[in-house]
Amino acid sequence: MQSAAQYNLEHVDAEGSAGTDRLALSGHLTLAHIGPLEQALTQIPGPVDTIDLSGVEEIDTVGAYVVCRLARTHDSAITGASPAAGRLLTAVRGIDEGGDIRARRMPVWTRVPAALGEKVYGARDGAVGVIGFFGQILIGGVKLIRHPSRFPIKALVHQMELVGISALPIIGLMSFLIGIVIAQQGSVQLEQFGAESLTVNLVGRITLRELGVLMTAIMVAGRSGSAFAAQIGTMKLTEEIDAMRTIGISPIEVLVIPRILAATFMMILLGFYASAMAIIGGAVVGDVTLGIPFITFLMRIQEVVPVHDLWVGLIKAPVFGLIVALAGCYHGMQVHGNSEEIGRRTTQAVVSAIFAVIVIDAFFAVFFTEIGWG
Structure with missing residues (x-):
C-alpha cells in the first residue's frame, strides 16, 4: 500500500x-x-x-x-x-511564472509597410483567383452550350425562385419605405424654395437610376450572396464537391452557373420591381402630405422621368447580379479547413460584393454622364 x-x-x-x-x-x-x-x-x-x-x-x-x-x-x-x-x-520549474509571451512588436515604421505589403500581395492573389474562377465559369458555360442536354434547368429554376420570388416581400417593403423617406425628406428641403412639386422628379429619377437597383443589389448580396457562399462552403467542407468531381460531375456546371444565371436574370426584375415600389411609396407621401393625388403622381412620373433613366437601371441590374453571384460562389469554393472558415468566407462574400457593386455603380455614373444620359 x-x-x-x-x-x-x-x-x-x-x-x-x-x-x-x-x-x-x-x-x-x-x-x-x-x-x-x-x-x-x-x-x-x-x-x-x-x-x-x-x-x-x-x-x-x-x-x-x-x-x-x-x-x-x-x-x-x-x-x-x-x-x-x-x-x-x-x-x-517556471511553468506558471507568467510574463509576456508575445513576440516583440516591430516599430510602426516597419510594421505598417509590412502590413501594407501583405495586403497588396493578398489582393493580387485574390485577383488572380477571381480571374481563374471566372475562366472556369466560361469554360463550363461553353461546355453547356455544346451539350445543352447537360444544362441543369431544374437547378436554375430553383435558384431563380430562391433569389427572385422569395425576395419579393422584403425587397418590396424596403423599396416602399425608401420611397417614402425620399419623398418626405425631399419635400421638406424643396419646400424652402417653393418647389414641392419637384418631389415627383426627385423620387422618379433617383429610384429608377440609382437607389432602386443599388439597394436591391445590396439586399441580394446580404440575402442570396451569403447563402451561395454558405451552401457551397458547407458542401466543400463536407467533401461533397470532391465526391461530385470523382463521379464526373462538374461543380461549376451544377452549382455555380445556375446560381450566377439566376442572380443575373432576377436582378433585372427585382430592380424594376424595387423602383416601382419606391415610386408607389413616394406617391403615397405625395397624396398624404403634399396634396398630389396618387394617380396624378404616377402620371407625372411618365412626363418628368426620361426613358433613358429606366434603361440606366435595367443595364446596371444584371451587372450587379453577376457581381453578387460571383462573390458568393467564389468565396464558397475557397472554404477549407474547419467550420469557422464558412463564417469568415460568408462575411467576405457579402462585404466584397457590396464594395464591388458600389465601385461599379460609380463607374456607371461617370460613363452614363459622358454619353449624355446624366
Whole structure:
C-alpha cells in the first residue's frame, strides 16, 4: 500500500546563526495522494528556507509543480531530490511564472509597410483567383452550350425562385419605405424654395437610376450572396464537391452557373420591381402630405422621368447580379479547413460584393454622364 504524502516543518539551529526553517516532505507526491498535502502547504505562514525531498518515495508532474510553486512562494532551496525528481523539477520549474509571451512588436515604421505589403500581395492573389474562377465559369458555360442536354434547368429554376420570388416581400417593403423617406425628406428641403412639386422628379429619377437597383443589389448580396457562399462552403467542407468531381460531375456546371444565371436574370426584375415600389411609396407621401393625388403622381412620373433613366437601371441590374453571384460562389469554393472558415468566407462574400457593386455603380455614373444620359 502506498504511503500518503506528508510534511514536517522544523527549525534547525546552527552555531553562530539564527538557524533555518526546513520543510521535509515524504511519501508519494503524486496526483492520487497530494491533494490533502497541497491544502496544508498553502496554510504554512512562516518562511521556509529549505525544502527537503530526501524522504519522497515517488513524485510525478503534479507533485513537482506543487514543490516548485511552494519554493517560489517562500524563496526556498530544494534539497535531497533524486536524479529523476531533479530532472522533473527542472522541467516544470517556471511553468506558471507568467510574463509576456508575445513576440516583440516591430516599430510602426516597419510594421505598417509590412502590413501594407501583405495586403497588396493578398489582393493580387485574390485577383488572380477571381480571374481563374471566372475562366472556369466560361469554360463550363461553353461546355453547356455544346451539350445543352447537360444544362441543369431544374437547378436554375430553383435558384431563380430562391433569389427572385422569395425576395419579393422584403425587397418590396424596403423599396416602399425608401420611397417614402425620399419623398418626405425631399419635400421638406424643396419646400424652402417653393418647389414641392419637384418631389415627383426627385423620387422618379433617383429610384429608377440609382437607389432602386443599388439597394436591391445590396439586399441580394446580404440575402442570396451569403447563402451561395454558405451552401457551397458547407458542401466543400463536407467533401461533397470532391465526391461530385470523382463521379464526373462538374461543380461549376451544377452549382455555380445556375446560381450566377439566376442572380443575373432576377436582378433585372427585382430592380424594376424595387423602383416601382419606391415610386408607389413616394406617391403615397405625395397624396398624404403634399396634396398630389396618387394617380396624378404616377402620371407625372411618365412626363418628368426620361426613358433613358429606366434603361440606366435595367443595364446596371444584371451587372450587379453577376457581381453578387460571383462573390458568393467564389468565396464558397475557397472554404477549407474547419467550420469557422464558412463564417469568415460568408462575411467576405457579402462585404466584397457590396464594395464591388458600389465601385461599379460609380463607374456607371461617370460613363452614363459622358454619353449624355446624366
